[in-house]
Amino acid sequence: MKYAVQVNTGPCSGNAGLTAYRFILAALDSGHDVVRVFFYKDGVYHAFRYASPPEDEIQLGRLWTELALERGVDLAVCISAAQRRGLLCADEARRQGKRDDDLAAGFRIAAWGSGWKQRCWPTVAWYSREAAMKSFLFVMRRPPHSGVGLAESLDALLTAAAFDQRVAVLWLDDGVLQLLAQQQPESLALKDTSAIFTALELYEVTELYLERESLQERGLVPEDLILPVRLVGRREINALIGGFAVAVPD
Structure with a gap:
């Protein structure tokens, strides 16, 4: 092997x-x-x-x-x-x-x-x-602006997509905050990663999943997000991950 x-x-x-x-x-x-x-x-x-x-x-x-x-x-x-x-x-x-x-x-x-x-x-x-x-699921669990981990995960995500792989994204826990609208990281001299998320469609990354319970626990609704996502229940997560060849944590 x-x-x-x-x-x-x-x-x-x-x-x-x-x-x-x-x-x-x-x-x-x-x-x-x-x-x-x-x-x-x-x-x-x-x-x-x-x-x-x-x-x-x-x-x-x-x-x-x-x-x-x-x-x-x-x-x-x-x-x-x-x-x-x-x-x-x-x-x-x-x-x-x-x-x-x-x-x-x-x-x-x-x-x-x-x-x-x-x-x-x-x-x-x-x-x-x-x-x-040929299939990658990138699992995002960290809050935005919490170090270079998010930027490195996005680098890997876009690289995989550029190689014509099937790429999907799953947001869990504080990772759902990455998609929160009206963030202003520039005021703190931080990089705005939300622009990269809005460009995912250009790379044909259209399978965007978000755990419903993570959103609800933070008092958010889908209308608060910058992207349309598919909500999945917590009990469905294992089956979702199992459908991909590689699960890449952030």
Whole structure:
């Protein structure tokens, strides 16, 4: 079986990265093929050349490099997530006039967007490429203007749509506030992400779902939103997610 693994959390934010690494070793030792490890969001911190954890801790960055150089595993780092966090490869460092690049040996910069089938949980996901995967459900649960997570999810969403994949969006919990009309983030020097949502139709992203209970619990009605959405009940969510090859959390 062929696998690709996505790591979304940094080396100092729990054991997800180490879990992914151990899974990959077990898969390789069992004769499976791991075609790529994709580092996304805070997962790009695994690729920093100059990370120096204490000597009595697991040197996960060194283990990733050895995995690439000795086992031939492709370690790909999301370009937009990397640049947001100051991680530059040699070419980008030269373009910006920087003196050095930060990318550790064995890693490379790449764009998001591959048809993978999800096999686990949000912070570290492994995917099988046995079948042709063509459907993505992006699950939005964070409130607007709560960091770069929303912007990175939108980057991934539009990339998938540009590759002619079936793309849908589901808003849950505080994520429903992302669609609230008459927001004025510019007054706080924040980026207006609502403009991106209104452009989804241009990318033929027309499957827009929103949990009815999340809307009601916040005292909102569909007329308060900037987009027409399909309301789904909380009991229907699992079945909805199960209808897609990949569920991408924000």
